[in-house]
Amino acid sequence: MRLLNSKTNKYLSIILLITSFFIFLIFYFLNNLNNSNNLLNNLENSLTTTKNLFEEQKRYALSLAILLSEDKEIVNSFLNENRQQTFEIVNRKIKTLKQLQDSNFEVQIHNKNLTTFLRSWDINIKDVPLASFRQGLVKVKEEKKPIVSIELGKRLNIKAISPIIINNEYVGSIEAIIDFEYLSKELKKKGYKLFVLLDKKYLDIANDLEANEKISNYILVNKTKINFLKDLDLENLKDYGYISNKEHSFAYFSYYDLQNNHLGYILTAIKNNKHININNSYDYETVNISSEVKIK
Structure with a gap:
């Protein structure tokens, strides 16, 4: 009888141990799943927030360009x-x-022949030919309509261009230029870090960025610490998605020029305190092509 009880207790102990182990595993996996879902939700929020802020800033730049192009005082002095x-x-x-x-924003005024008439930050610069590398200027002259985009020039920034029209004739244009520092500050208030990466192959145009920090095949455009991006596989990014290293997780999306050439990536980082590895990437072709995902 004692032997039977001993065996029964032994079996019960084994069953209890196995059950406890499986309960622990279930709680462990559920906890990890919950942490992963929370991180993914935070990344999705950061992605949406970043896109919305970029669109707001583009609208702001466009309103500035239109306002200045219709300012009689500016237009008259330009015509004179x-x-x-x-x-x-x-x-x-x-x-x-x-x-x-x-x-901060800067203003550039262009002549009818798409050369520089004036730059607000340096009066000594004039008559610089721009048509060969400024797609936006050419488009505005051809269509006589204002545009805004993340455009490549000597620098990379948000550029809004509005034509100066006299008697239905294009006589020049005014451009409002905004860098990424305001966006960095606004995202920082929300607990995010912004990284704007430009493909190094465009440094022959954006030569003012030559001295900026580089990582993989990209150059860091905005003022921040590039070491946050260490150990990221930047070579296999798609159009948008999520990626992680040990310290941070990132939401990212591509941006393009006016001719749909891929320029680089915009990343937003949040702390990855649980060291969760999330690596989800998507192509724009998998979503409605008319959506506002693609940033120009």
């Missing part, structure tokens, strides 16, 4: 070819308009 007067007027307008949003 008075660069000094135009320089003073433009910078006065910039100072006033900056009060609408705490972000």
Whole structure:
């Protein structure tokens, strides 16, 4: 009898041990799944937030360009070819308009032949030919309509261009230029870090970025620490998705020029405290082609 009880207790102990082990495994996997879902939700939120902020900033730049192109004081001084007067007027307008949003922007005015008439940050620069590498300028002259995009030039930034039209004739254009620092600040307030990467093959155009930090085949455009991106497999990214290293997880999406050439990636980072490895990538072709996913 004692032997039977001993065997029964032994079997019960084994069953209890096995049951406890499986219960532990279930809780472990459920906890990991919950953590992964929470991280993925946070990444999806960061992706949506970043896209929305970029679109808001593009609309803001476009409104500035249109407003300035219709400013009689600026247009008259431009038509009179008075660069000094135009320089003073433009910078006065910039100072006033900056009060609408705490972000820096610059203005460039273009001649009818798509050369530089004036840059708000340097009066000495003029008559620089732009048509060969500024797709947006050519498009505005051809269509006589304002546009905005993340456009490649000597630098990479948000550029909004509005034509100056006199008697239905294109006589020049005005461009509002906004960098990514305001976006970085706004995302930082929400707990995100912004990284704007440009493919290194475009450095022959964006030569002002030559000295910027580089990682893999990309150059870091905005001012932030590139070491956050270490150990990321940047060579196998698709159009948008999520990627992780030990310290951070990233939501990312591609951006394109006006001719649909892929320029690089915009990444938003959040802390990966649980060290969860998420690596999901998608092509734009898998979603509605008319959606607003693609950033230009």
